[in-house]
Amino acid sequence: MLTFYWAFGGYTSISEGLEVSAEKSANREWKLVGGELCLDFANTADWHASDSPHEQLRTYEDLVDWAIHSGILDKASGEQLLLEAARHPSAARGVLKRAVTLRESLYRIFVAAVAAQTPDAANLNILNEELARALRRLRLTCDCSRWAWDWKEDDRALDSMLWPVVRSAADVLTSHKHAKVGQCADDRGCGWLFLDLSKNRSRRWCAMEDCGNRAKVLRHYRLARSPSFKRKV
Numbered sequence: 001m002l003t004f005y006w007a008f009g010g011y012t013s014i015s016e017g018l019e020v021s022a023e024k025s026a027n028r029e030w031k032l033v034g035g036e037l038c039l040d041f042a043n044t045a046d047w048h049a050s051d052s053p054h055e056q057l058r059t060y061e062d063l064v065d066w067a068i069h070s071g072i073l074d075k076a077s078g079e080q081l082l083l084e085a086a087r088h089p090s091a092a093r094g095v096l097k098r099a100v101t102l103r104e105s106l107y108r109i110f111v112a113a114v115a116a117q118t119p120d121a122a123n124l125n126i127l128n129e130e131l132a133r134a135l136r137r138l139r140l141t142c143d144c145s146r147w148a149w150d151w152k153e154d155d156r157a158l159d160s161m162l163w164p165v166v167r168s169a170a171d172v173l174t175s176h177k178h179a180k181v182g183q184c185a186d187d188r189g190c191g192w193l194f195l196d197l198s199k200n201r202s203r204r205w206c207a208m209e210d211c212g213n214r215a216k217v218l219r220h221y222r223l224a225r226s227p228s229f230k231r232k233v
């Protein structure tokens with residue numbers, strides 16, 4: 001996939017206010033902890049709740065790479081899109097910009113959902129615009145015994161990975177799941193979102209082995225340094 005990387009102008013940041021990490025795109029390890037496609041997409045910026053979020057969708061290739069990793073695209077379809085993007089770099093940059101704008105809108109809509117607040121109208125408008133684009137590609141299929149929703153195949157549609165994302169967002173927001181969206185409680189501003197399926201909505205961390213483990217170590221450290229703990233020893 002790196003063959004076509006030159007076409008997109010290197011590690012160009014297209015998102016305002018987000019820091020671009022020096023980490024090489026190809027080495028990115030995507031973590032899918034959201035439990036829903038739309039939440040995983042919202043988590044494509046690190047430290048999202050901090051003052052300095054880190055952008056992870058820096059190139060169109062990043063977007064395709066994430067889509068393959070999350071199961072939206074198979075590798076062959078991803079490579080086909082990269083070929084198409086190499087032929088139309090300006091259009092690919094446009095899709096990347098739309099993707100980041102959508103991602104930021106989704107993030108803010110779901111953060112509002114976590115706080116049981118009404119989302120900002122501008123963010124909802126952006127989601128609805130992308131939803132209208134995506135739904136035009138939706139169709140019914142039937143294999144004689146089973147009807148299903150499917151996407152109209154188009155190897156040249158550079159934004160095809162966004163269609164399932166916006167449909168996932170619409171499904172979560174219009175179902176009981178919207179009340180189960182949670183946000184990592186990490187005090188550094190991880191901010192990642194997830195579907196909390198625990199009893200009594202007790203999940204606090206994006207991942208126990210990540211922010212959860214750090215909080216656990218910190219808690220033990222503080223406990224060990226407290227005067228009451230020392231008296232017991």
Ligand SMILES: [Zn+2]
Pocket residue numbers: 184185186190191192205206207210211212
């Ligand atoms: Zn976290």
